[in-house]
Amino acid sequence: MLVKIVKLNLTENINILQQLTNEEMILPFPELGNATIGEHMRHIIELLGSLLDNYDSGYINYDKRKRDIILQSDTKEAIKILEKYRSELDIPNKSLSLTHNCFSDKEMLETNYFRELLYNLEHSIHHQALIKVALYRLPHIKISDSFGIAPSTLEYRKQCAQ
Template sequence: MEIKPAVHRIFDQLTFLLENLTNEEYSKIAEVLSCSSIGQHVRHSLAFFTCLFQGIPLGVVNYDERERDVFLENNTLEALGCLSQLSEQLEGLTDNPVLVLKQSYDQTSIEVATNLSRELIYCIEHTVHHLALIKIGLKEFKPDLVLPKGFGVACSTIKYRQSRQVSA
């Protein structure tokens, strides 16, 4: 699957983050994050990948039914363990099965045809968004942490910035 390296890059960013935060920093509520924690953003992102991987054998993905594991959002080692499991599951993927995405809005529930690659792209982009928010939160209580280049930045933005530097 061509998308695997992009997923690994996101997992690497999450791993770097988790390896550089204490549980206290990870679970600290940040006002700038609308009174949520970095751990809550990480847990949320990991839950989307988990939902996707759990839905593959069923042929159905429903992100609304994700588990909200409080232990995962308060413990960096637990989150690292989850990331490790997700990486193993990713490596086991070889096909691009057709899936059904179930989503609810208000009183309406819809089903949309999709596939594994498309949903992996969604999970990547969704996680990039949360990493960008996390980067803002880090400025509040861990400003000296030097993040890897491209942390929380979409690939398309990186490419655009690079093209602007070349043409300048």
């Protein structure tokens, strides 16, 4: 179920990117501290890439991720990578080691693929919520009802509506 939800989340990001021009991707928004939609999308993509690209080695360090500027300015390139990652998600859970620079680059935390996949989902949703603020300034963009909203919140809303 987790992989299915992450795939849906990536599809939401792809759907937004398909509607944006490259010019809109690099447009700074005061509401985002002059950050761009592209910068937020790149960040989502690169964290997930850190997990998937390092799955085989078993050592994850999100702080040492690739920072590929083309992903924040070229919608087609960002979509291509999101589609690639979406097709690679369905792999077995396994133990991983996570290094985080707030401790040191020698200290590792034990984790696993599914836990990190959940972290990436929550991270993407958080950035989607920020992106949504900017998207309201682009009224031609169609935003799904679930974009930037946690699955638990969507479920809660369903219960309240009954």
